[in-house]
Amino acid sequence: MVKLRLRENESVQEAVRRFRKMVEYSGMKKELRRKEFFEKPSEERRRERRRAKNRARMNQANIS
Secondary structure, eight states: OOOOOOOTTOOHHHHHHHHHHHHHHHTHHHHHHHTSSOOOHHHHHHHHHHHHHHHHHHHHHHHO
16 A cells, blocks of 8 residues: 655645656556456466566576
């Protein structure tokens, strides 16, 4: 959960901008988008395996 307190002499626009950044950095927005539609468990496992493969490939490229 993201909490925001208005700073002294802070405009509403600045507070909203700060709030949006906090939500973005917390990963909440990404999670909400991911959970927007139901994903079958097999699809989720397939996606995770694909991500792991890509990570391994990138790590291998960085080592070489």
